[in-house]
Amino acid sequence: MAMDDRLAELNPKPRTCVVFGGRGFLGRSLVLRLLKLGKWIVRVADSTQSLHLDPSERDSLLSQALSSGIASLHGVDVRDKSQIITAIEGSSVVFYFDGADLRTDDFYHCYMIVVQGAKNVISACRECKVRRLIYNSSADVVFDGSHDINNGDESLPYPWKFDDMLSDFKAQAEALVLRSNDIDGLLTCALRPSNVFGHGDSHLVPFLVNLAKSGWGKFIIGSGENRSDFTYAENVTHAHICAEEALDNRMVSAAGKAFFITNLEPANFWEFVTLILDGLGYQRPLVKVPAKMARYILLFFKLMTEKYGLIKHNHSMSAHYIQLASHTRTFDCTAARNQIGYSPVVSLEEGVTLTIGSFSHLAKYSSFTSYSDFNEQSKVEKLLGSGEVADILLWRDEKKSFTYFLALSLLFYWFFLCGRTFASSVSKLLLLVSFGLYGYGILPPKILGLTVKSLSLSCFEIPKMVVKDMIATIAYLWNRGVGYMRQLAQGDDWDIFFKGIELCRCSC
Numbered sequence: 038m039a040m041d042d043r044l045a046e047l048n049p050k051p052r053t054c055v056v057f058g059g060r061g062f063l064g065r066s067l068v069l070r071l072l073k074l075g076k077w078i079v080r081v082a083d084s085t086q087s088l089h090l091d092p093s094e095r096d097s098l099l100s101q102a103l104s105s106g107i108a109s110l111h112g113v114d115v116r117d118k119s120q121i122i123t124a125i126e127g128s129s130v131v132f133y134f135d136g137a138d139l140r141t142d143d144f145y146h147c148y149m150i151v152v153q154g155a156k157n158v159i160s161a162c163r164e165c166k167v168r169r170l171i172y173n174s175s176a177d178v179v180f181d182g183s184h185d186i187n188n189g190d191e192s193l194p195y196p197w198k199f200d201d202m203l204s205d206f207k208a209q210a211e212a213l214v215l216r217s218n219d220i221d222g223l224l225t226c227a228l229r230p231s232n233v234f235g236h237g238d239s240h241l242v243p244f245l246v247n248l249a250k251s252g253w254g255k256f257i258i259g260s261g262e263n264r265s266d267f268t269y270a271e272n273v274t275h276a277h278i279c280a281e282e283a284l285d286n287r288m289v290s291a292a293g294k295a296f297f298i299t300n301l302e303p304a305n306f307w308e309f310v311t312l313i314l315d316g317l318g319y320q321r322p323l324v325k326v327p328a329k330m331a332r333y334i335l336l337f338f339k340l341m342t343e344k345y346g347l348i349k350h351n352h353s354m355s356a357h358y359i360q361l362a363s364h365t366r367t368f369d370c371t372a373a374r375n376q377i378g379y380s381p382v383v384s385l386e387e388g389v390t391l392t393i394g395s396f397s398h399l400a401k402y403s404s405f406t407s408y409s410d411f412n413e414q415s416k417v418e419k420l421l422g423s424g425e426v427a428d429i430l431l432w433r434d435e436k437k438s439f440t441y442f443l444a445l446s447l448l449f450y451w452f453f454l455c456g457r458t459f460a461s462s463v464s465k466l467l468l469l470v471s472f473g474l475y476g477y478g479i480l481p482p483k484i485l486g487l488t489v490k491s492l493s494l495s496c497f498e499i500p501k502m503v504v505k506d507m508i509a510t511i512a513y514l515w516n517r518g519v520g521y522m523r524q525l526a527q528g529d530d531w532d533i534f535f536k537g538i539e540l541c542r543c544s545c
């Protein structure tokens with residue numbers, strides 16, 4: 038045992054810790070927990086613009102601690118090592134919540150904050166002889182975005198390829214923190230919470246509410262059967278304190294390791310979303326959309342945003358949501374239980390109730406409706422009934438819906454996004470169809486044992502009467518149009534003239 042730790046045991050005066058990201062969602066919760074314990078002098082380190090206290094915090098525990106000197110605020114940018122050193126000098130413990138913004142697609146910004154920030158914090162801790170560093174990682178570091186995780190434990194390797202930039206950076210930062218364990222007297226460990234929610238949540242709950250407000254919240258992505266682990270924020274911060282105590286007690290088994298942290302109550306992902314949305318008075322998700330389809334729709338929006346800037350949306354966050362929402366991701370917390378003594382202090386049900394209560398300002402109605410039947414029919418389903426069109430629009434027949442959607446997207450791309458004139462698009466499409474038919478026509482009756490169905494010539498025949506009717510209709514419409522134009526040009530009919538002006542105004 039180190040000398041200063043032995044002295045600390047003899048003289049249990051408060052020890053000093055630093056909470057990086059201490060003004061963020063999880064950081065705030067940890068700061069309050071540490072202050073409640075009464076054993077800590079807490080330095081709250083965060084980017085300068087996040088340091089001010091909210092009006093609601095005027096008489097809070099933090100504000101009292103600040104006035105009595107038990108807590109202090111430090112403006113720190115983790116990209117600048119000298120600022121970190123100033124904040125951590127003389128402290129024994131560092132809790133590190135990094136501040137990557139899920140709402141940005143900026144690769145360099147994220148890298149600098151997550152990976153470079155972790156490097157700077159580690160290096161500063163070693164220089165300042167900090168004893169323990171606990172990093173808030175994420176369960177996302179073992180998720181590749183395409184494979185389910187069923188009761189996964191810490192033996193899961195990092196995926197060789199990530200679908201999500203932020204998870205990739207978090208995995209790199211976590212690995213750096215774990216690798217720096219036991220160098221220059223620094224003990225480290227990382228906690229991997231899964232789907233955190235709670236009071237002050239700046240990610241999951243606001244995202245779900247925005248989704249519901251935009252109308253996209255009606256959709257269940259995938260089968261709707263996938264299960265997930267959720268973690269109430271206070272359980273995450275409780276786990277940080279457990280981890281610090283474990284490292285302090287020289288539980289060598291905890292040092293240099295990562296631990297999954299959950300509420301230990303895996304739940305159906307969509308039932309959880311329903312509980313939150315229902316609790317806040319929004320429509321629960323009911324219409325199922327295949328996950329692939331959702332990804333294509335998102336890709337389409339991305340294309341539109343990049344090309345025309347028409348639709349404003351956060352691509353990374355939505356893509357990440359689709360992955361989380363369509364896969365099973367449950368984790369085994371036995372290691373956290375056995376090695377750092379973690380067990381949840383707030384149950385899932387209680388956490389959901391507290392969260393809904395704390396987000397009353399985002400609720401649709403002042404009085405909340407309660408969660409009832411998950412499988413209730415939506416208004417759209419009742420309206421569209423059970424015909425073929427309804428089957429396609431509501432994704433009841435996935436193959437058919439997918440084919441129609443693909444065909445419509447291709448046509449949209451062909452006519453509007455390719456940059457050609459309309460006439461050129463039509464002629465090229467006709468040319469393509471002719472080539473296609475010609476190619477089909479010269480195929481042999483059997484290819485690799487598969488019979489090729491031949492199209493009979495009658496498929497291309499149009500009855501004489503239909504052609505006659507079509508030509509007559511076109512001629513009639515043409516003549517009527519010309520008649521109107523003539524009247525307009527001669528100023529004979531003022532009614533038509535004003536209607537024409539109104540039409541031009543609307544189309545402008």
Ligand SMILES: NC(=O)c1ccc[n+]([C@@H]2O[C@H](COP(=O)([O-])OP(=O)(O)OC[C@H]3O[C@@H](n4cnc5c(N)ncnc54)[C@H](O)[C@@H]3O)[C@@H](O)[C@H]2O)c1
Pocket residue numbers: 057058059060061062063064082083084087113114115116134135136137138150173174175176207230231232233234239240241
């Ligand atoms: N919230 C979740 O659902 C969740 C789940 C698992 C893991 N995590 C991880 O936990 C960490 C913290 O999450 P959170 O929800 O509290 O995030 P948050 O965005 O609420 O808080 C991050 C804090 O970091 C600060 N910050 C940003 N840039 C900084 C910089 N350059 N220097 C110093 N401080 C800076 C911000 O001001 C903010 O106060 C994140 O890394 C996140 O990946 C979060």
